[in-house]
Amino acid sequence: MQDRTFNTALEIGRAEPELKHDVSYDLLLSTIDAFLANQNICYAIKEMSKNSAEEQREKCIDLFVACGDYKKVINGFGSICTSIKFYTIHENNLSRSASQFVLVYQKLNDNRFTAVKLCIYSSYKINNWLYFSSEELLKTRVYSTSKNYWTLNYSNSFIYTLSKAIENKHAEEEQFQDLCECCKRASNGIKSHLRRFLCDDSINMLINALNSQSSDCLNDNVELLSKNLRNTDGNKISDFLPKSIDLVRSILKPPGLVVGILGRDGSGKSTFVNEITKTLGGCFSNTITFKRHPKIFYKELIFKKGEDYHFSKPHLYKERGYMASFLKLNLLLVEFLVGYWLKVFPLKRKAFLILYDRYFIDVLADPLRYRIKGNKLFIKMIHYILPQPDIWIILDLSTEVLMQRKQELTFEMSEKLRQEYLNLQKILPNCMVVSNEKELQKTVDNATAHILYTMRRKLLNIS
Template sequence: MNKKELFKKLIKIIDKNNIPYALVGRTECYPENIGSDIDIIIPRSEIKTFKQVIWQIEDNQTKIVQMLQHEIVAFYYVLFHFDNGDIVSIQPDVCTDYYRKGRKLLSADYLLEGRKDAVQGGFHVLTPEKEFIYYLLKKVDKRNLSEEQYEHIRTSYLINKDKALLEAKEFWKGENLLVIQKSMDENNFLLLHNNLRKLQQGIHSSHSRKTTDILKNIALKIKRILNPTGYIITVLGPDGSGKTTVMEQFKKDIKPAFRRLQQFHLFPKPHKGATKVVEDPHGQKKRNLILSLLKLIYLLYIYIGGHLRYVLPMKIKSTLTIFDRYYDDILVDPIRYRNDTPCWIVRFIRCFIPKPELWVILDCPTEVIQARKAEVTPAETERQRQAYLSLAKSKKNCIVLNTNRDVKEISYELCLFICKSLNERSIKRYK
């Protein structure tokens, strides 16, 4: 199944359940070429129904992995389809009344009046003047407008100038309205682009926030904190097991499931510049017992502080956080970390280290690892392999991946595993 077929399946479910809707934005290439988000407007009275029937899209290969509520009445879904090594995803962004930062700008019922069939058929769109005002408001309030987006706005405007200007008068007066009209009539992209800030201020002055909407927006933020939509994984394995190669492919494949991606090396602290490459991991002597203990305490401080300052806020903001190595590496390879404390002390401190939601252990035959990176002896590589596999058995939320195969196959397996976990989380929260 490709994006086109997955999109048609979604529209069929909406039509089957008699939910009035319209797609908004640059849909002229649909369904042959679908971009990142599929923006859909439905009546406010139908949102409860939609949140129930969208689960009908699921089957053994198609799963809802995320539902991010980014406005009072706006719900961003992420759907993944897995089929024999191929990964397909679409992101329906469903809203009712159009809100921006808790400020109601347009009602869904008004926008959907007179909706029509798209030129290419198969789905509904707004009338040109309503598409004009919706997309213009969206771009102005984000203060983000490309020339291609401007052309879409202007095309909608030119179909019926008089009606489009009537829509604009609800939000702008005087000089601001003239800027919009002149820009559209004269095909002057820079005139509109250079006045985005003033036009945004015009929206805010003409449409103030209501107290009830402010309270609902606060409640939404609290809900995000209590139910974060990000995810944290840690990737472990001997040098040469393929961490860098696998993660680069994996990040490309899993990216649609999250708003952002963030990667840390060893502990949650941003690195300035490139990470230093360790060419001889066993080349330095161990610290003495006291210094080793102080180093572990320092690492505990770094992990707790870093999670509070960086990781948890990113998790609330729908970020996939990836750790390349983690505190547990000290148990596997104490020489690398110059640690001379007994294992029981390392394990005791580990009890207070924040845990990821998934441990990923990369493994492959010793001779393969040695061919990739012969930084330690074959015997030491084999010892580390067995130590990581033993570590994996001690953890419930862990997956072991054989990296002696095509990297796309490895990434596919990891994406499938994580998406099943995200799907289970979504079912508990939303279904």
Template structure:
């Protein structure tokens, strides 16, 4: 996908430079499409429009946009045909600690090329890469060797930039590189991090834009909640595990069982879910009211903040299970009342209903009577609407099931954009 994007940008005469890691984009062993790309400020401000044009031309889909800083957006593009994701870190300014060491003109007048794509000038790449690795404390042998290569390629300019970047300790960086002594650089890394020239005076306009950015993240969180429903033996745990090992456009993934309440157990195994007698009607209705309290308070305390932090929140089962299999929850009240209560409970954006023929599931697990299993499957399928509740036939390989779940999730994410 990334090489198609380069061709598109060249065709549309949109200036860009790859900040670092450009060599890996041409390696056959590279399976990650994670690219740091810098645009001119005027193009960055309309980057979503530019990328939507690119996606429309190639039948790709934008599935996630994190607005990390005023001039930094992390944009994920999905290819439905290959199910691959392109992860673009887009920038409108090349800066560290709110300090830009190069002007836009300096960058775009002096950029280099590598196999036909635009890259930073050597001294610019050197400084940006050095600051990034110091900030993250990631000075490995590979990183140090690469920094050395860049440094000796344009030594005079790199020295000049180091003296501008560090207030007092540029010489220690120069000596470490010249003497090929990584340990010397590591010894002074904390000092260097504090010594980087910073600009605490952020323009008023940028500060205002940053407040708006944060407000937008709160009002429209970039995370999403999904739930997996289905009888015992439908393979919920296997499919959830498979999905979490895919490349996902989220900061992290969090798991909940049944309710939005934090517990120490990833799964709660029920050997005989129907062994206990149902509660009385009165006790059952009190339990429903307690569920309303638990689900809504748990959502406010745990889920909403996770969504703001761009998390994929996965539920194994949810309140809907009580409507399908009331014996499991010892519910002795009216099904109609249970359905009514559902309107007062916060719901995930997506449900995946995992079922297939009763014979197949019964051969996997015989935890309920066959007739009860048939009734459950019928009730689960009745929830399906193709908008929020999606039925997934699980009588096939886990990889095939995960692929379908993944595609539906990406389609749902794309609807936001």
């Protein structure tokens, strides 16, 4: 995407952009409608029901356009969103005929961010099988006077929602209610449409589940539906070359994000991780958290020698000798290195948000926690060998406040440890120190703004 009008401050890298404007979800829909109408582009929109969308932090829109208009829409999408203060922080090519954009915006007087996932299709495919062509969907579209834009008709909306649920191996409650509503309004044509994709037994099971208002019945049989859906006599399309290009692109520039979170015991890392996951989850395909390390080879108990060990009080124990420390550091090197390529990188390619509650560099700031006695130069050398998180966040608070939360260390030791963590800024690129003394929500909001800002710069290739 060639959009570089995000913010003058962002262009020169001097300050973070101000995302908060008088914007709304309805403004995005009306702007998309106006843009497509001005370009004489035929389209149809499929979105979540308004009530569900208003209750959730994440909103979803699927936009269908003709094959000939697909590139035009993709190329112009960034500028029209930026013009109304919706900022693209992530984009992903789902296939040769589908792209996904993740947008964020803030309303006035609301510090929270709202994510909007918008998928643009010129055709809809599952595992290279063509299920809907844009021409087929747009030919029978209808205009919604209540929403002021073109939508899929009820039959196509039903089939499309069902295929999405089957593809995801689960029907969300909003999807199931949408299926029931579409089935009710287009009952005469539903079965004939379904025979194109499913056998009679699967159709009867599906209709019974809808009539009984049982989403559990549908989800219990989703594997069977998935198998039948794959065996349809649809049009097989080869996407080998585009998929190969997308594979290379995902390896060179994986769309996910790895965030390393550091801080002293009692700084609120675990609670912060839980909250940031809820806040940013809608911007990614999924989220996962690793505590300390990926857990590939390293088993902490091998260094305990059968002694009682209290994980909540790691600083009560003495350092190991130089040889044991050397072995442990090398084991951690292998653990983080292999763990990244076997666990972390595959998830990053799938657009996951990966959070590390501590990372290897934590050893440099707090070696006693790991009972390591060693040369700091050797620890730094290992740090530079290892793949690094995209963003570092150090949670900080005054020692006085920390001592009220946790009194494992003396005031002097805790203050010294605080300085060690703050000194990590000197060797960690893209590092942010966030105060966690006051309301947790403010801490999360500040960190979220920094993460979204970094994602935006990454998308625009701004160093």
